[in-house]
Amino acid sequence: MPAIQLTDRTVILAAGPDARSFLQNIVTTDISALAEGEVRPGALLSPQGKIVFDFVISRAGEDTFRLDCRRDIAEAFLKRLMLYRLRAKVELSLREEALIAVSWDNDSTASQNDSTLLDRRFPEMLGVLRHYGKAVAEECDIGLWHRLRIEHGVAEGGWDYAFGDAFPHDVLFDQNGGVGLAKGCYVGQEVVSRMHHRGTARRRLVIVEGEAPLPAPGMEVTAEGRTIGALGSVSDRIGLAIVRIDRAAEANAAGTPILAGGVKLSLRPPAYARFSLTESGGKEGTA
Incomplete structure (x- = not known):
């Protein structure tokens, strides 16, 4: 315990x-x-x-x-x-x-x-x-x-x-x-209400896992040199990041590596989240 x-x-x-x-x-x-x-x-x-x-x-x-x-x-x-x-x-x-x-x-x-x-x-x-x-x-x-x-x-x-x-x-x-x-x-x-009802939330919290230990919090998350977000808390090879889900979904669909300080990342929503990173635009689920 x-x-x-x-x-x-x-x-x-x-x-x-x-x-x-x-x-x-x-x-x-x-x-x-x-x-x-x-x-x-x-x-x-x-x-x-x-x-x-x-x-x-x-x-x-x-x-x-x-x-x-x-x-x-x-x-x-x-x-x-x-x-x-x-x-x-x-x-x-x-x-x-x-x-x-x-x-x-x-x-x-x-x-x-x-x-x-x-x-x-x-x-x-x-x-x-x-x-x-x-x-x-x-x-x-x-x-x-x-x-x-x-x-x-x-x-x-x-x-x-x-x-x-x-x-x-x-x-x-x-x-x-x-x-x-x-x-x-x-x-x-x-x-907040307008963002919710129009479905205009573009940035979302995701869990990231690196192929090597992650760099320090605050490091930009990029795809093909374009910033899509930034790291938050990190613990060895796992961390949190807030990213543009449309850009992350586009990178995933194209097979473009997503990086933080040269470390290749995989991104996934938390288990409770109602959005996807597998479709272009970062599809939102229903409540």
Whole structure:
């Protein structure tokens, strides 16, 4: 049972009688569909529809929600949330001392005390759990956690994309529960909705495998000298990349090598994704 302390993460709490409606009106996650015992991904967008902050969110008691985010963006994220609070009856606080850990491949289950939660970004059979307020006694290498993310197509801001640069569709938030496509208005919703209904998402997160160890994150992914994307997280010969799926599909159809820093790559969508790289144009599946 690998267990890892995520020292680069912290928690913002949103508590009060208006906490649910406050969050429902500004973030991408459908808060009304968030169940106890689970964490789901989400983001706060710019009015132009790009991800400014991302997080995983969970219930932490009655009228209380836990936003688990990168430590290095937490203060800026809190300030942005404060701007939207206005007269809402919600208290926002940064819990810098929060302990966050992950574990998987174990027989544990989500708890009823809001401290051990199932991470819905991963297949349930993996048993990936998020632990709050728990110190790990025998910690494993954090590289194991990043490799798990890579293998299952779970992107995170700061590792796989720059904040302010990616649309939710780019990192598959529309397909992994990070966007409530049926919910009402939230910041950036019009852009996300238009992209979804018109099927205009051109960039998508893919899993890449190299014939040799992959170069560093940020390296361009190319086909015949034309840039089609860039690498995110890497672990030896496997990594994540955000690519133009139309260009990747064209390269695959033509038998054109796809490269990153001279390393030949094979690309595939995550298992949960609803798009293909085998047809010209990068065909989207149905929801």
